[in-house]
Amino acid sequence: MIELSQQQREIIEAPLNPMAVTACAGSGKTATAVRRLAAMRKQLNDRHGHVALLSFSNVAVDTFNRDFDALLQAEPGSKRAGGVEISTVDAFVTSNIIRPHGHLVMRCSRTPFLVHGTEPFLTNFSVWDGKRPQPTTALQPVVVKGEGLQFEVGRAKTVVDRKTATEAIKKLAGVGAYSHALGNIWALKVLMNQPLIRRALARRYPHILVDEAQDIGKLHQLILMSLQGAGAQVSLIGDVNQGIYEFSGATGAFLKQYADRDDVDVRTLETNFRSVPSIVKIANKLSGRDDKPERTEPEISSGAYYFTYKKEEKNSALKSFAALLGDAGIPADDAAVLCRSAKWADDWAGGEDDQGQGVLRHFVDSAIQRDKFGRFDEAFKLCCAGVIGLLDDNHGDLLSDLVSRSRDERSSQMLRRTLWTFVKDATAGLPSASLIADTAWQPALLLRVEAMLAMLSAEYGLKTRGNWKAKLARRKIFNRPLIQPADLVGEDVPKFRVSTVHKVKGESIRGVLYICNRSHLDEFLGGTTTEVGKIGYVALTRARDLFILGVPATNIGEFAPKLDALGFTKAGK
Numbered sequence: 223m224i225e226l227s228q229q230q231r232e233i234i235e236a237p238l239n240p241m242a243v244t245a246c247a248g249s250g251k252t253a254t255a256v257r258r259l260a261a262m263r264k265q266l267n268d269r270h271g272h273v274a275l276l277s278f279s280n281v282a283v284d285t286f287n288r289d290f291d292a293l294l295q296a297e298p299g300s301k302r303a304g305g306v307e308i309s310t311v312d313a314f315v316t317s318n319i320i321r322p323h324g325h326l327v328m329r330c331s332r333t334p335f336l337v338h339g340t341e342p343f344l345t346n347f348s349v350w351d352g353k354r355p356q357p358t359t360a361l362q363p364v365v366v367k368g369e370g371l372q373f374e375v376g377r378a379k380t381v382v383d384r385k386t387a388t389e390a391i392k393k394l395a396g397v398g399a400y401s402h403a404l405g406n407i408w409a410l411k412v413l414m415n416q417p418l419i420r421r422a423l424a425r426r427y428p429h430i431l432v433d434e435a436q437d438i439g440k441l442h443q444l445i446l447m448s449l450q451g452a453g454a455q456v457s458l459i460g461d462v463n464q465g466i467y468e469f470s471g472a473t474g475a476f477l478k479q480y481a482d483r484d485d486v487d488v489r490t491l492e493t494n495f496r497s498v499p500s501i502v503k504i505a506n507k508l509s510g511r512d513d514k515p516e517r518t519e520p521e522i523s524s525g526a527y528y529f530t531y532k533k534e535e536k537n538s539a540l541k542s543f544a545a546l547l548g549d550a551g552i553p554a555d556d557a558a559v560l561c562r563s564a565k566w567a568d569d570w571a572g573g574e575d576d577q578g579q580g581v582l583r584h585f586v587d588s589a590i591q592r593d594k595f596g597r598f599d600e601a602f603k604l605c606c607a608g609v610i611g612l613l614d615d616n617h618g619d620l621l622s623d624l625v626s627r628s629r630d631e632r633s634s635q636m637l638r639r640t641l642w643t644f645v646k647d648a649t650a651g652l653p654s655a656s657l658i659a660d661t662a663w664q665p666a667l668l669l670r671v672e673a674m675l676a677m678l679s680a681e682y683g684l685k686t687r688g689n690w691k692a693k694l695a696r697r698k699i700f701n702r703p704l705i706q707p708a709d710l711v712g713e714d715v716p717k718f719r720v721s722t723v724h725k726v727k728g729e730s731i732r733g734v735l736y737i738c739n740r741s742h743l744d745e746f747l748g749g750t751t752t753e754v755g756k757i758g759y760v761a762l763t764r765a766r767d768l769f770i771l772g773v774p775a776t777n778i779g780e781f782a783p784k785l786d787a788l789g790f791t792k793a794g795k
């Protein structure tokens with residue numbers, strides 16, 4: 223059991239008022255939030271009201287659930303209290319607003335369902351961007367100050383004529399479908415048009431506590447403020463320096479502005495329990511904060527270092543990292559190589575050449591996720607997308623039912639189980655990615671998928687599309703395995719978890735190697751004023767004991783003096 227700090231205790235025990243907690247990295251937001259949740263529930267004198275603790279990832283929600291249960295178990299005689307809900311912001315909005323009430327504003331005659339963009343029936347739903355048709359599901363709503371909603375599409379963020387976009391969105395809504403981004407618009411519309419629903423929700427959730435509040439985007443902000451307008455009290459806890467979702471409109475501004483309101487109780491968490499002092503010191507310099515490290519510097523080599531690497535000699539960089547971990551007594555499975563982008567992470571994990579196209583590509587990627595990375599959840603999602611691509615158009619809503627973890631009907635659960643069995647079983651289900659793709663993997667896939675589709679039709683009445691075999695034809699499939707078997711690599715290269723920084727947000731990792739290019743480094747050193755600067759800050763503050771910065775060999779001359787001045791040590795000195 224941890225001993226709470228005074229700042230943590232004061233937050234947990236504060237009266238039931240709206241609160242804004244700005245906290246530093248590693249400050250124990252998780253422990254504080256679950257205890258605050260329990261304390262709020264105890265204080266709440268309302269049998270029908272629920273206290274909601276919301277965050278932004280399933281990983282965070284799982285952690286909260288686990289810690290909350292552990293907390294209750296530690297209290298003699300207590301069991302999981304009612305009146306508490308822990309979920310993601312999206313799941314909260316979906317289950318409380320979109321699914322039960324969305325049809326009122328979407329004007330559809332069924333329960334609305336989320337589409338992922340890959341469902342074949344979506345080819346009937348496009349929007350003209352002024353030059354070419356684009357998928358309606360690619361529309362991104364952006365709230366523009368003074369102008370309301372604007373819709374952008376594509377990498378170039380082309381602004382689509384508002385009337386054209388609205389018509390396309392309504393057409394999609396007419397069949398009950400909404401994309402992740404559009405769902406929030408419908409939720410907001412329900413709250414704005416239906417005051418009774420708004421008030422009922424505020425009565426059901428009189429207190430809403432949002433973790434990772436720097437990631438609240440404009441539409442989520444409007445949804446929360448609408449509930450607050452109807453009587454709910456909203457509290458926020460977060461760290462603006464870790465706002466790494468600016469690209470999706472989450473600037474951290476809401477958390478900052480909220481703390482300025484007179485009716486909001488403002489608190490701070492300023493002790494870093496995670497990292498050794500030398501890492502906290504650099505984090506302070508980058509963020510302009512003055513957080514206190516709780517830990518003392520261990521005797522064994524720890525802290526913040528840099529070394530150079532060459533892109534074409536990745537293995538040698540990984541070996542150097544392994545050696546530094548060895549010196550610090552950190553096992554490889556408590557270490558990670560972090561990159562700014564998914565493409566880089568793929569490269570550093572020994573990325574595979576692209577194989578497969580269209581629907582077949584989903585199965586290729588599914589096999590790679592399962593066999594190379596052991597990511598079964600991801601493999602399952604991709605496999606579902608592949609199967610849906612082989613079914614008739616009118617099964618458009620199946621994918622969201624299958625992938626979501628929401629309470630589904632029995633038949634849907636059985637279907638999930640059938641597909642899970644297919645994904646897990648490399649001998650009778652999704653073939654092993656180590657098979658030669660064109661002569662062994664694809665033919666096996668075809669046979670096994672055929673058997674599965676026959677079963678889906680017999681057991682669940684799911685109709686297969688006429689040309690399904692053509693969708694699994696050998697297009698862009700080559701005479702080599704989907705993944706290089708480890709024993710073919712030939713060199714004794716240490717295996718590390720390789721990830722984007724975004725994927726490890728919220729985690730503590732003993733040893734971190736953050737691979738940078740020149741511009742990542744430049745922004746890292748510029749502090750937490752830019753998005754890439756914040757990404758570097760998140761990478762740094764994941765590290766408990768050892769943080770290594772990988773600097774391109776060609777840029778070392780320029781950066782070494784700056785890194786030395788910041789408190790880094792050159793590795794091997």
Ligand SMILES: Nc1ncnc2c1ncn2[C@@H]1O[C@H](COP(=O)(O)OP(=O)(O)OP(=O)(O)O)[C@@H](O)[C@H]1O
Pocket residue numbers: 224225226227230245246247248249250251252253461464495496727728729730763
């Ligand atoms: N009062 C405490 N005493 C000792 N350790 C603590 C205390 N509070 C939290 N911790 C520990 O600090 C570490 C960091 O906590 P946590 O992961 O919740 O940080 P966080 O605030 O969510 O950080 P970040 O935003 O950087 O992800 C955890 O190992 C946690 O157990």
